[in-house]
Amino acid sequence: MTYKYKNVYIKDSALVGGKYEQEGPLKSFFDKTYKDFYFGEATFEQAEVKIMKDSIDVLLNKVNKKTSDLDLFIAGDLSNQIVTSNYVARDLNIPYLGVYNACSTSAEAILIASNMIDAKQASNVLVSVSAHNLMAEKQFRFPTEYGGNKLKYTTFTVTCGASILLTNEKSKIRVESATLGKVNDMGVTDVNNMGGVMAPGACDVILTHLKETNRDISYYDFVLTGDLGLYGKEILKELMSKNNVNLDKYNDAGVMLYDLKNQDVFAGGSGPSCGPSVLYGFILDNMKKGKMKRVLYVPTGALMNTTMVNQKMTIPCISHAISLEVVE
Amino acid sequence: MENISKEEYQKIVKKHTPHEDRLKNGIIVFIAGGIMGVLAQILMQVYINFFNLASSDASVLVIITFIVLACILTGFGVFDKLVRIFKAALLIPITGFAHAMMSSAMEYRKEGFVTGIGSNIFKLTGTVILYGVVSAYFFGMIRYFIMGA
Numbered sequence: 001m002t003y004k005y006k007n008v009y010i011k012d013s014a015l016v017g018g019k020y021e022q023e024g025p026l027k028s029f030f031d032k033t034y035k036d037f038y039f040g041e042a043t044f045e046q047a048e049v050k051i052m053k054d055s056i057d058v059l060l061n062k063v064n065k066k067t068s069d070l071d072l073f074i075a076g077d078l079s080n081q082i083v084t085s086n087y088v089a090r091d092l093n094i095p096y097l098g099v100y101n102a103c104s105t106s107a108e109a110i111l112i113a114s115n116m117i118d119a120k121q122a123s124n125v126l127v128s129v130s131a132h133n134l135m136a137e138k139q140f141r142f143p144t145e146y147g148g149n150k151l152k153y154t155t156f157t158v159t160c161g162a163s164i165l166l167t168n169e170k171s172k173i174r175v176e177s178a179t180l181g182k183v184n185d186m187g188v189t190d191v192n193n194m195g196g197v198m199a200p201g202a203c204d205v206i207l208t209h210l211k212e213t214n215r216d217i218s219y220y221d222f223v224l225t226g227d228l229g230l231y232g233k234e235i236l237k238e239l240m241s242k243n244n245v246n247l248d249k250y251n252d253a254g255v256m257l258y259d260l261k262n263q264d265v266f267a268g269g270s271g272p273s274c275g276p277s278v279l280y281g282f283i284l285d286n287m288k289k290g291k292m293k294r295v296l297y298v299p300t301g302a303l304m305n306t307t308m309v310n311q312k313m314t315i316p317c318i319s320h321a322i323s324l325e326v327v328e
Numbered sequence: 329m330e331n332i333s334k335e336e337y338q339k340i341v342k343k344h345t346p347h348e349d350r351l352k353n354g355i356i357v358f359i360a361g362g363i364m365g366v367l368a369q370i371l372m373q374v375y376i377n378f379f380n381l382a383s384s385d386a387s388v389l390v391i392i393t394f395i396v397l398a399c400i401l402t403g404f405g406v407f408d409k410l411v412r413i414f415k416a417a418l419l420i421p422i423t424g425f426a427h428a429m430m431s432s433a434m435e436y437r438k439e440g441f442v443t444g445i446g447s448n449i450f451k452l453t454g455t456v457i458l459y460g461v462v463s464a465y466f467f468g469m470i471r472y473f474i475m476g477a
Contacts, residue, residue: 138435143436143452144435145402145407145408145430145431145435146427146428146431147409147410147419147431148411148419149416152348186332186334186338193341193345195344199341203329231344232344234344235340235344238344239332239337239340242332
């Protein structure tokens with residue numbers, strides 16, 4: 001299902017990152033970075049709350065708005081019961097929608113916000129996502145100090161708080177349309193192979209988007225997936241070419257965010273804030289400068305938890321597509 | 329995605345999934361594991377010669393030394409980095425067991441002594457203890473019936 005929007009604009013965005021993001025090639029697009037994993041808090045969970053809150057503070061400062069100017073806060077993250085978003089919402093004191101689509105949460109949140117703004121149900125909607133590498137390691141894998149060896153195709157959770165303000169006030173970039181994705185499951189059980197799990201989701205939603213908007217892929221100056229990683233990216237390209245779509249102006253945020261040769265991040269970044277960490281910084285900046293005019297953002301999410309993985313269930317995935325356009 | 333079957337998709341995934349360099353890893357572990365053994369032997373001789381210990385006491389002391397070292401290095405956040413280099417050579421000996429317990433204890437320290445450390449310290453090593461005891465029982469039985477008491 002594709003929605004077209006007439007008056008949904010991006011006011012501004014903010015990115016707050018951690019140590020690895022600070023050392024990556026896109027460091028200059030972060031508004032603020034931390035050198036450690038605690039950010040002055042006692043635990044990783046509390047640190048993640050802090051980094052999401054930080055991104056909101058930076059954003060509101062940039063656009064010169066107070067929380068009382070906002071109609072709604074939509075947020076999601078990876079922690080159990082999306083507790084990071086819940087604790088940030090507790091302090092904001094505005095209406096809140098907690099959403100979860102794993103690593104495609106940002107697209108889900110932007111889509112809901114855009115629908116509400118377009119339907120004139122809200123005028124200023126704050127959308128935030130976050131992730132914390134060590135919080136995710138602890139929750140999904142092993143204790144953080146445990147030195148289990150990682151496979152080459154494992155991805156590395158991006159530590160980042162990412163916020164974006166969507167509004168009905170005209171600005172340079174608008175949300176042009178969005179396509180809701182379906183849940184796909186191609187039978188992958190290897191939890192380390194996130195690219196393999198999630199590539200079908202991206203393929204499915206891109207094909208649906210192109211069909212429902214009657215567009216060719218060349219309509220877009222750039223296609224950005226969220227966190228397929230080095231190997232998942234190749235899987236998606238092959239899937240697309242089997243469907244006669246040639247993805248040449250395409251890259252994956254997990255691959256762009258880090259220097260894969262020199263940083264110890266295996267197949268690249270992942271997590272709900274991986275896509276936004278490139279979209280809200282590098283991509284929006286390029287759009288503002290007019291280097292890219294139309295961008296399709298397709299973050300992918302693996303819809304599993306450790307219980308289902310241990311029960312040897314195959315891992316389903318989802319992806320939504322967001323089309324952004326420079327306002328002429 | 330209707331035009332690609334699950335079997336076909338598995339083949340595509342397999343094609344784009346890199347293999348681990350098992351031979352290289354095996355050689356690293358063989359050499360590093362051997363060095364670990366040599367170090368343990370040297371330490372044992374030191375305990376025997378300088379502290380006048382019986383070899384059975386000295387070997388226990390060597391194990392304790394390795395456990396303490398692994399725990400301290402885990403606490404300082406060094407051990408996981410060493411494991412990335414020397415791999416299973418550090419995980420298979422007693423150091424791996426100590427490291428697994430220590431890292432679990434550290435991870436859940438902030439969640440309380442009972443609900444945190446107490447219920448999570450055996451998170452990784454519980455498996456080793458359970459199946460270690462079970463297999464010891466069975467091998468003990470087999471030995472008893474074949475070789476006698």
